[in-house]
Amino acid sequence: MTIALISYAHVSKRFGEAASAVTAVNDVSLDVAAGEFLAIVGGSGSGKSTLLRLANRLIDADDGTVMVEGADIRAVDPVTLRRRTGYVFQSGALFPHMSVGDNIGITPKLLGTPAREIAARVDELLALVRLDGGAYRDRLPHELSGGQRQRVGVARALAAKPRIVLMDEPFGALDPLTRDALGEDYRALHSKLALTTVMITHDMTEALLLADRIAVMHAGKMLALGTPVELSASREPYVMELLRTPRRQAERLNALLPGAGPS
Amino acid sequence: MSLLSDPRLAEAAGHLPDYLGNHLRVSLAALALGLAISLPLAILARNRPVMRGALLAVASIVQTVPGLALLALFYPLLLALASVTLSWFGFDFSAFGFLPAMLALALYSMLPVLRNTITGLNGIDPALVEAAKGVGMTERQSLFTVELPLALPVIMAGIRTAAVWVIGTATLSTPIGQTSLGNYIFAGLQTQNWVFVLFGCVAAAAFALIVDQLLALLESGLASRKRLRTALGGAGIAALVAAALAPAIARSPSSYVIGAKTFTEQYVLAALIADRLHASGLQATTRAGLGTNVIFEALAADDIDVYVDYSGTLWLNQFHESGVKPRAELLADLKARLGRHDITLFGTLGFENAYALVMPKKRADALGIHSIADLAEHAATLSIAGDYEFFSRPEWAALRKAYGLTFRTQRQMQPDFMYAAVASGDVDVIAGYTSDGLIAKYDLAVLDDPKHAIPPYDAMILLAPKRAHDEKLAAALSPLLGKIDIADMREANLRASGNDADSSPTSVARWLWQRIGGR
Numbered sequence: 001m002t003i004a005l006i007s008y009a010h011v012s013k014r015f016g017e018a019a020s021a022v023t024a025v026n027d028v029s030l031d032v033a034a035g036e037f038l039a040i041v042g043g044s045g046s047g048k049s050t051l052l053r054l055a056n057r058l059i060d061a062d063d064g065t066v067m068v069e070g071a072d073i074r075a076v077d078p079v080t081l082r083r084r085t086g087y088v089f090q091s092g093a094l095f096p097h098m099s100v101g102d103n104i105g106i107t108p109k110l111l112g113t114p115a116r117e118i119a120a121r122v123d124e125l126l127a128l129v130r131l132d133g134g135a136y137r138d139r140l141p142h143e144l145s146g147g148q149r150q151r152v153g154v155a156r157a158l159a160a161k162p163r164i165v166l167m168d169e170p171f172g173a174l175d176p177l178t179r180d181a182l183g184e185d186y187r188a189l190h191s192k193l194a195l196t197t198v199m200i201t202h203d204m205t206e207a208l209l210l211a212d213r214i215a216v217m218h219a220g221k222m223l224a225l226g227t228p229v230e231l232s233a234s235r236e237p238y239v240m241e242l243l244r245t246p247r248r249q250a251e252r253l254n255a256l257l258p259g260a261g262p263s
Numbered sequence: 264m265s266l267l268s269d270p271r272l273a274e275a276a277g278h279l280p281d282y283l284g285n286h287l288r289v290s291l292a293a294l295a296l297g298l299a300i301s302l303p304l305a306i307l308a309r310n311r312p313v314m315r316g317a318l319l320a321v322a323s324i325v326q327t328v329p330g331l332a333l334l335a336l337f338y339p340l341l342l343a344l345a346s347v348t349l350s351w352f353g354f355d356f357s358a359f360g361f362l363p364a365m366l367a368l369a370l371y372s373m374l375p376v377l378r379n380t381i382t383g384l385n386g387i388d389p390a391l392v393e394a395a396k397g398v399g400m401t402e403r404q405s406l407f408t409v410e411l412p413l414a415l416p417v418i419m420a421g422i423r424t425a426a427v428w429v430i431g432t433a434t435l436s437t438p439i440g441q442t443s444l445g446n447y448i449f450a451g452l453q454t455q456n457w458v459f460v461l462f463g464c465v466a467a468a469a470f471a472l473i474v475d476q477l478l479a480l481l482e483s484g485l486a487s488r489k490r491l492r493t494a495l496g497g498a499g500i501a502a503l504v505a506a507a508l509a510p511a512i513a514r515s516p517s518s519y520v521i522g523a524k525t526f527t528e529q530y531v532l533a534a535l536i537a538d539r540l541h542a543s544g545l546q547a548t549t550r551a552g553l554g555t556n557v558i559f560e561a562l563a564a565d566d567i568d569v570y571v572d573y574s575g576t577l578w579l580n581q582f583h584e585s586g587v588k589p590r591a592e593l594l595a596d597l598k599a600r601l602g603r604h605d606i607t608l609f610g611t612l613g614f615e616n617a618y619a620l621v622m623p624k625k626r627a628d629a630l631g632i633h634s635i636a637d638l639a640e641h642a643a644t645l646s647i648a649g650d651y652e653f654f655s656r657p658e659w660a661a662l663r664k665a666y667g668l669t670f671r672t673q674r675q676m677q678p679d680f681m682y683a684a685v686a687s688g689d690v691d692v693i694a695g696y697t698s699d700g701l702i703a704k705y706d707l708a709v710l711d712d713p714k715h716a717i718p719p720y721d722a723m724i725l726l727a728p729k730r731a732h733d734e735k736l737a738a739a740l741s742p743l744l745g746k747i748d749i750a751d752m753r754e755a756n757l758r759a760s761g762n763d764a765d766s767s768p769t770s771v772a773r774w775l776w777q778r779i780g781g782r
Contacts, residue, residue, distance in 0.1 A: 089393070089397065093391055095395070095408075095409055095413075096391075096413070097413060
């Protein structure tokens with residue numbers, strides 16, 4: 001067993017007033033190993049987003065403990081924690097009044113990195129996410145396509161060389177081709193940079209294709225956790241239902257496109 | 264004569280540096296103060312619903328108070344405050360002019376800035392605020408690098424609205440002693456000088472428009488990250504600020520300030536006094552269009568140096584007396600009372616501006632009416648008109664009591680229309696003012712008051728406490744004492760109410776001096 005870089009122990013989070021409180025995350029325990037790519041799958045309201053936000057203190061847990069790199073995060077300054085944790089937001093959330101370069105360089109800037117180093121780092125990151133630095137550095141976010149924006153979002157998350165990257169439905173709003181290309185590219189970066197990634201998605205197919213392990217969330221509870229193979233053995237009805245679509249799609253595609261399926 | 268060659272235009276343009284400079288100073292100071300208060304308040308309140316509601320409610324209520332009333336209210340408020348600080352901390356401050364105008368205008372500017380700042384900040388996509396947090400910004404960093412820049416267009420729209428409101432409303436600060444472009448408007452309305460009124464309106468509108476456009480330039484420069492635009496807009500605003508500050512540094516403190524109330528005669532007399540001071544080599548500026556209570560307090564507080572008031576006005580309005588005394592006794596009594604405020608009753612000018620019952624000369628002769636006692640016999644068949652306050656004033660009560668007057672009907676009228684109404688026979692008698700020029704114009708008769716029911720309203724020069732022993736001022740003013748008789752004042756007032764080039768207070772004052780100077 002490798003060391004856990006992120007560790008949730010009996011974590012719960014409720015929202016709202018005591019009487020009508022909604023339990024978004026209900027007694028979840030989960031370890032993410034160093035170098036692992038974990039996907040958290042669930043529908044809207046399943047608590048998957050809350051679980052992700054608990055890891056860099058965008059939200060604080062009511063009960064239980066979250067440990068990151070061996071330390072209880074309640075003892076860590078939230079701003080410091082966030083600066084060393086990469087975060088990719090849904091549909092980018094780039095700052096619309098800042099250039100691509102300024103967006104990418106924001107966390108190093110907050111950390112007080114000299115401007116020249118930031119500029120070099122920005123070019124390096126643009127190359128890493130396969131965007132031409134000269135063409136894109138000075139553009140504003142609204143001048144980019146959805147896929148380009150999300151590439152910039154990934155570059156921004158990687159700017160301060162984090163060990164951990166948290167991704168909130170990063171590719172959800174993209175067209176299937178772009179989404180596939182971006183997913184593949186990110187998976188390659190994950191391996192190359194030895195990152196530990198937690199990605200949330202509502203799309204089981206995407207999770208199966210990208211992640212080492214998958215956690216399934218439903219109504220605040222974690223129903224299953226495991227590799228695709230382990231998950232396929234699950235008798236949990238909700239998990240079986242989630243797996244039904246990719247299975248059927250794979251069969252159909254195999255039948256329609258002989259030789260094109262996974263070998 | 265075309266408008267462009269009208270000498271009144273040149274005269275108006277001559278006042279522009281003074282009026283516009285003061286207007287600029289008070290507007291910018293008010294706006295700066297308003298922003299300094301509203302922006303932090305809005306930022307504090309944006310996530311606090313109770314505070315936000317309370318702030319916006321207060322600001323909205325302030326906005327519903329008419330600008331003139333708000334400005335007028337600040338004068339007594341500050342006066343009271345100044346007397347408190349004097350007795351508690353041993354210092355006071357001038358509650359006249361700049362300070363009350365700036366405070367009232369600052370308050371007036373708050374609503375659009377508060378509302379737009381709160382709306383702008385709350386309107387930002389929550390995902391971006393979370394992203395700011397997520398990339399590791401502190402709350403302060405998020406506010407200054409993400410939220411405020413994104414809300415800037417909405418905030419700037421609020422600031423621009425506030426700027427236009429403040430610049431427009433600043434024209435109303437004239438009656439509380441702050442020189443502004445409103446001086447043109449107030450003076451023009453009183454003396455029927457439409458060139459002045461128009462000039463004041465156009466100047467204020469143009470000024471508001473320029474500031475608005477400079478702010479727009481600054482905003483679009485910031486938003487589109489165009490350095491040139493930002494620099495141009497910023498430089499324009501900076502130039503205005505510099506222009507506002509420059510004369511404040513260079514202003515000479517030795518100038519005499521002459522006050523004037525809000526009617527024609529006062530404008531003429533203030534111009535006459537200024538003319539005399541200039542002739543004696545003294546610096547003089549005029550603060551015209553002041554309210555009756557404001558002007559007395561301003562004199563007592565040394566904010567103005569000299570003005571003309573009327574004995575009856577002081578007796579009834581300032582000292583709240585009701586009994587009527589003979590002229591000499593009244594003047595002696597007033598001198599003593601004014602002395603208690605350290606105000607010097609320098610002397611009387613020679614004419615009276617009292618309420619008087621007036622009717623057409625021909626009609627009076629035909630009916631054999633020469634005095635109010637004669638009028639009383641016919642009153643039951645006659646109608647009377649007065650201004651809006653006459654019938655509730657002590658003079659009216661005194662007249663009725665002394666002569667047993669009962670008219671068939673009584674009406675209230677705009678003073679300007681009263682004279683024409685009595686001349687044309689729409690009413691039989693009016694309560695006019697003895698020095699009004701229209702008495703001569705319409706050939707009206709002022710009825711005698713043999714029982715002295717109406718107190719004397721001698722025009723007299725009052726001096727501020729600090730000018731009590733000012734020899735030069737005394738020497739410059741003494742040639743005026745006792746020299747202006749009622750016929751001259753009437754003609755001067757008539758000339759000043761004309762709508763032509765020679766009807767400006769300054770021209771009329773010059774005419775009046777030529778008339779009386781040799782006496």
